[in-house]
Structures are given as C-alpha cells and as structure tokens.
Amino acid sequence: MKHRGILIVVSGFSGAGKGTLMKKLVQQYDDYALSISATTRSPRPDEQDGREYFFMDKQAFEEKIANGGLVEYACYCDHYYGTPRDYVESQLTAGKDVILEIEIQGALQIRKDYPTALLLFVVPPDAQELKRRLTGRGTETDAVIRQRLKRAVEEAKGIEEYDYIVVNDDLDTCVEELHEIITAAHNTPFRNEEFIENIKAELEVLAKGEN
Amino acid sequence: MKHRGILIVVSGFSGAGKGTLMKKLVQQYDDYALSISATTRSPRPDEQDGREYFFMDKQAFEEKIANGGLVEYACYCDHYYGTPRDYVESQLTAGKDVILEIEIQGALQIRKDYPTALLLFVVPPDAQELKRRLTGRGTETDAVIRQRLKRAVEEAKGIEEYDYIVVNDDLDTCVEELHEIITAAHNTPFRNEEFIENIKAELEVLAKGEN
Numbered sequence: 575m576k577h578r579g580i581l582i583v584v585s586g587f588s589g590a591g592k593g594t595l596m597k598k599l600v601q602q603y604d605d606y607a608l609s610i611s612a613t614t615r616s617p618r619p620d621e622q623d624g625r626e627y628f629f630m631d632k633q634a635f636e637e638k639i640a641n642g643g644l645v646e647y648a649c650y651c652d653h654y655y656g657t658p659r660d661y662v663e664s665q666l667t668a669g670k671d672v673i674l675e676i677e678i679q680g681a682l683q684i685r686k687d688y689p690t691a692l693l694l695f696v697v698p699p700d701a702q703e704l705k706r707r708l709t710g711r712g713t714e715t716d717a718v719i720r721q722r723l724k725r726a727v728e729e730a731k732g733i734e735e736y737d738y739i740v741v742n743d744d745l746d747t748c749v750e751e752l753h754e755i756i757t758a759a760h761n762t763p764f765r766n767e768e769f770i771e772n773i774k775a776e777l778e779v780l781a782k783g784e785n
Numbered sequence: 786m787k788h789r790g791i792l793i794v795v796s797g798f799s800g801a802g803k804g805t806l807m808k809k810l811v812q813q814y815d816d817y818a819l820s821i822s823a824t825t826r827s828p829r830p831d832e833q834d835g836r837e838y839f840f841m842d843k844q845a846f847e848e849k850i851a852n853g854g855l856v857e858y859a860c861y862c863d864h865y866y867g868t869p870r871d872y873v874e875s876q877l878t879a880g881k882d883v884i885l886e887i888e889i890q891g892a893l894q895i896r897k898d899y900p901t902a903l904l905l906f907v908v909p910p911d912a913q914e915l916k917r918r919l920t921g922r923g924t925e926t927d928a929v930i931r932q933r934l935k936r937a938v939e940e941a942k943g944i945e946e947y948d949y950i951v952v953n954d955d956l957d958t959c960v961e962e963l964h965e966i967i968t969a970a971h972n973t974p975f976r977n978e979e980f981i982e983n984i985k986a987e988l989e990v991l992a993k994g995e996n
Contacts, residue, residue: 695974697984700983701991704988705991720994723992724992726988726992730984730988731985733974733981734974738972738973738974739972739977740972751969751972754965755972758962758965758966758969761950761951761966762949763945763948769950770945773908773911773912774938777934777938777941779912780912780913781931781934781935781938783931
C-alpha cells in the first residue's frame with residue numbers, strides 16, 4: 575500500500591535531541607530522506623552548498639517565495655530559512671518519506687499545504703531532564719539557560735497541534751518508536767484514498783455479479 | 786508514558802480474517818485483552834459462559850442498557866449483543882488495551898463515549914481476494930456469496946470513519962502491523978494530556994527559576 579511518501583515535520587524543544595535522532599533514523603532505514611533547507615546566511619567554513627544548506631542570495635530566495643518554490647519559510651536574525659519544494663516533491667514522488675526539522679509556525683504552514691503531513695513533537699522524559707541537557711552543554715550562562723527554558727514554555731503551548739509526541743529518553747528506543755509511528759501513519763484512510771476507492775469500485779462490480 | 790489502556794475497535798469485511806488476527810495478537814503480546822460480549826441468545830453446546838459470551842436473559846440485558854452498563858449494543862435476529870462496560874473499564878484501568886470486534890454502528894457509538902478509542906478497519910489486499918476467501922469456505926451458494934459482497938459494499942462506505950486500515954495479506958505481517966499501529970497510538974497528544982500538562986507546569990517553574 576506504500577506509494578507516495580509522507581512529509582514528516584519534526585519539532586521539539588531545543589535540547590530534546592532532534593538532530594541526533596533524525597540522523598540516526600535516516601542512517602538506519604532506507605525509507606527516509608532528510609530535507610535540506612535553503613538560507614540566505616553565509617556558509618560557515620565547514621559547510622558545503624547542498625549538504626548542510628542550499629545557500630542563496632536574498633533576491634533568489636524572495637523569487638522562490640514569490641513563485642511558491644518553498645514549502646515553508648521563516649526569517650531569523652535577518653536571514654531567511656526555508657524548505658525548497660522541488661527537493662521535497664521529488665523525494666515524495668520517489669516514495670521516500672521526507673523529514674524536516676522546523677518550528678511550530680513552519681509546521682502549521684506545511685499542514686495547510688500538505689494536509690497529509692505528519693507532525694511529530696520530540697520531548698525529553700521530563701522538564702528536569704531538559705534543563706540537565708541544556709546545562710550539560712556547559713557552555714551557557716544561567717541567564718541563557720533560563721531564556722531557553724522560557725522559550726520551551728512557549729514551544730510547549732503548541733504540542734497539541736502535533737499528531738504524535740515522541741519521548742527521547744534512550745536514543746535507540748526513540749528511533750525505533752519514530753519509525754513505528756511513521757510506518758503506522760501510512761495506514762490512515764486519508765493517506766490511502768486511491769486504494770480505498772479501488773476496493774470500493776471492485777466490490778461493487780463483484781457484488782453485481784458481472785464476472 | 787503508557788498508563789491507562791486504549792479501547793481498540795476492530796471492524797472489517799466479513800471474510801477479512803479479523804477473528805484469527807485478534808486471537809494471534811492477544812497470544813503474541815501481553816498488552817492486550819479481548820473483550821467478551823454479552824448476549825441474550827442461547828449458548829451453543831461448545832460455548833461457555835464468560836468465555837465466548839456472557840449469556841443473560843432479555844430482562845437482565847435491558848437493565849444493563851438502562852443503567853449504562855454497556856459500551857455499545859445492537860440487536861440482530863431478535864437477540865441482543867453488547868459489550869459490558871465493567872470488564873472494559875477494569876482492563877483499561879489495569880493498563881491493558883482492550884480489543885473488541887464490532888461493526889461500524891457500534892464503532893461510532895463507542896467513539897462518542899470514548900473519544901480516545903482507536904478504530905481499525907481490516908481489509909483484504911483487494912476485492913478479488915475477499916471474494917476468493919468468501920468462496921473458499923466452499924459451503925456457500927453463489928447467491929449467499931453475492932449477498933455477502935453486497936454487504937461488503939455497504940461496510941466499505943464507512944472506511945473513512947476509521948483511524949487506520951490494516952491490510953490482511955500475510956497473517957504474521959498483519960499482526961505485527963496491528964501491534965505497531967496500536968503502539969504508535971499511545972503517543973498521540975490527546976492520549977497523553979496528563980503528561981503534557983505536567984511537563985508544561987514543570988517547565989514554567991524552571992523558567993521562573995524557583996529551584
């Protein structure tokens with residue numbers, strides 16, 4: 575029953591471990607493609623165009639916005655970030671589930687455009703653990719950590735908009751769980767309209783006894 | 786995150802293999818309890834009260850209806866059939882996912898009462914295969930098979946009301962798939978309201994820096 579891929583949005587608190595999770599998921603299973611964002615910010619020394627980001631200038635980015643070439647976009651710190659539609663579409667058509675990591679505003683933009691997108695929210699086992707992880711990096715002041723926790727409070731307000739929450743306690747267990755949830759999502763009726771229409775039509779023919 | 790169990794409704798075409806599937810699922814995993822129906826029809830020689838059905842007279846059944854003691858019920862061929870609420874509730878409270886096999890009318894009754902119930906619809910790989918299975922029993926006339934196909938046409942109209950469809954092609958694969966879908970369902974936000982409320986409240990306390 576698996577044909578076209580599903581667009582999968584992964585959000586979650588900063589510090590919940592989304593990046594590691596997604597990398598591991600893509601390594602472990604062939605079913606997925608990680609989306610690559612476009613940005614107008616300059617590449618850092620270790621970054622490569624088409625690997626970390628598609629780098630482009632502001633004019634090119636705004637043209638993409640104007641002609642619907644982005645699945646979602648946002649502006650942070652004077653730079654645009656967005657998801658190019660052509661890459662997403664080509665992967666979905668090839669039957670890959672495309673994973674993209676964005677925040678709630680982008681997630682809700684995507685749901686409008688792709689009603690069958692799957693929205694996942696990654697959470698730590700509890701708030702104390704999130705604080706430990708934020709602190710654990712060891713590079714931040716108390717003020718910065720508190721700022722991040724405040725942001726987490728804001729982010730938490732959107733959890734109910736998501737289809738599933740995934741608790742990132744143990745990495746391997748969490749990757750398994752993500753894979754299970756995505757596999758299950760392929761079985762919803764609204765992601766299988768063609769299959770359902772076909773079986774309905776076939777049943778009607780058989781019930782009429784024309785064969 | 787798994788606390789209270791989920792009420793799982795399994796429907797599907799007659800001949801799709803629901804009974805076998807559910808028996809296998811319950812054998813294979815400890816997480817599930819099969820619901821036992823109550824009925825006013827007489828027990829057959831090989832049936833035992835409390836195993837195949839809870840057998841009761843019409844008056845006792847109607848009392849149960851009157852005092853809300855049934856999760857759903859229906860009347861077929863002059864006999865009542867229904868799902869006793871006390872058994873369902875005790876299993877859910879014990880953390881078991883309770884599986885019950887009923888048709889769409891009952892499924893929709895349940896959804897009203899248990900908004901977090903999970904509705905699954907079992908389908909054969911295609912309509913021809915359903916016909917083969919109905920014919921394969923070898924005991925039915927063409928007219929009866931046609932009658933069943935007509936009923937399948939009616940049943941198919943409700944597929945979109947279900948949360949997931951499960952294709953029963955290979956039995957073992959299908960049991961795995963069912964288990965995956967049910968496991969995933971435990972991760973929806975509306976089935977984890979308490980967890981979400983707790984983490985939100987904890988985050989607010991931490992962000993205020995009162996610890």
